[in-house]
Amino acid sequence: MDEMKKPAGTESLTEAFAEEPKRTFAPIETAFAWLCFLAGYLFFRLLPLGEHRLGAFLFVVILFAGTAVLLRVRGIKAPILPLCIAAASCVLSASLIVCANRAVCTLAYWFAILSYLYFVSAACGRGISRGISGTLLADYLNAALVLPFCSFGSAIRAAFSGKAAKSGGKIALRILSGVCLALVPTVAVAILLSYDDGFTDLMHRIFSADVSIAAAFSHVNCALFGILLGMYLFGLYTASTDKEEHTRITADGLDKTARACRRLSAITVLCATVPILFLYAVFFVSQWQYYVSAFTGTLPENLSYAQYAREGFFQLCAVAVINLCMTAAASLLTRRKEEKPPVFLKVITVLYAAFTLVLIATAISKMVLYIDTYGLTQKRVYASVFMIAMAVVFAVILVKQFVPRTPSAIAILCVFALFAAVALGNADAQIARYNVDRYLDGTLAEVDIGALAELGDAAVPQLIRLAEIEAEKLGTDVKTMLERHHVSAMRNRLSAVLKTEAMRFTEEEPFFGFNIPAHRARMALTDAGLIG
Secondary structure (H helix, E strand, C coil): CCCCCCCCCHHHHHHHHCCCCCCCCCHHHHHHHHHHHHHHHHHHHCCCHHHCHHHHHHHHHHHHHHHHHHHHHCCCCCCHHHHHHHHHHHHHHCHHHHCCCHHHHHHHHHHHHHHHHHHHHHHCCCCCCCCCCCCHHHHHHHHHHHHHHHCCCHHHHHHHCHHHHHHHHHHHHHHHHHHHHHHHHHHHHHHHHCCCHHHHHHHHHHHCCCCCHHHHHHHHHHHHHHHHHHHHHHHHHHHHHCCCCCCCCCHHHHHHHHHHHCCECHHHHHHHHHHHHHHHHHHHHHCHHHHHHHHHCCCCCCCCHHHHHHCCHHHHHHHHHHHHHHHHHHHHHECCCCCCCCHHHHHHHHHHHHHHHHHHHHHHHHHHHHHHHHCCCHHHHHHHHHHHHHHHHHHHHHHHHHCCCCCCHHHHHHHHHHHHHHHHCCHHHHHHHHHHHHHHHCCCCCCCHHHHHCCHHHHHHHHHHHHHHHHHHHCCCHHHHHHCCCCCHHHHHHHHHHHHHHHHCCCCCCHHHCCHHHHHHHHHHHHCCCCC
């Protein structure tokens, strides 16, 4: 008997509602899912960052290294750019253990964590374009806001479903068996080695635990939020490695958006930008002599060095940011017949960049004059670095108007290099050394002990160095000098600061809280006999 024919369209309808095959996970991906949960937990346990410097550095390195190994095992060959970003993030995160400034360390840490999202996406070829281009921001938004939520539940499936669960269970059983076999001999060896006080103290610092109720709730909270973060991280990996197209922001979409934004006519743009340029011209003409004095190294009448350096500084920074926004808005919103920007737009951009560079050069010259008279402080150094970074950005904008092929990546790389120099060079320690050196050379009238104290651990070795010289002048040692009352206000202030610093180092620091500036500070205080 002939087989009955199916109604027309039944096959296509059945295919449309057929359940899609579920994604299978390799054993190494199962392990990675569990590691993502662990990474989420550790991420929250490491906060606040200042108390776990070494732990945070190791966390960043292991996160990048573990993901790179996984991609390699899965046969995914990452392009050069994401590999460079991963290497730069790991190197910059070393500032956690070499830099004393908490704000700088926090920025470096968050740069590494946020760069990881782009690294996973770009390493799997999910970028709109290769290299550093105008689509970099769109690529990052895809990696941070789109891809992780496309496969948000994949971490649970990888850990508990199908073959992955069986493989994961076998792996867990093998690990548990090995740990049980190692338990007795490990405990025996630990007991035998406990005769050494240094070993016992180190083991206590590593494995000591707070068993209070508050600590228990803290662990639970970190675990709960860590599960969500682990799902986010594994979702990013799954969506990035899937063959399906998850990307919502595309090159065509960006081009259409850019064309849709270009609605302003040349007359409108000119009327919006020329008045500010006119104000700059009037400003420079009226204040010419005032600002020229910054380049000649002379101080205007009725002004102190501090007033001269600070006057208008924050206003100039705000003006630089406004100018950057104005040039970017003019470029994005101006109507054009061709892809190339019109000539008038180039002229406006050149004038804005030139005026801004003159303002920045003036501010830097005033700051140099201020530093030459009073020495360095955190605010002076970081303000100068910010101004240099802004100058680099506007210099690249200016050059691009004459050489359009100049890559914008130059500005990004230069700004990153500046930040890395500050972070890895331990700028606070260099500030302290510079001020003490100049005081001892006689080119600085006095040392601001209060400003040095604000530098924290980084300044302690230099404060001890200064105290040793002052104690030598009195014919005594540092410890004895600190116990006396002096006529000199600087010596009294120095003694008070060093006593406070010595009190901070009476307790042992946690093992994962280790950082080099704190270690050097502790050693300097120990050598001076201020702590045991």
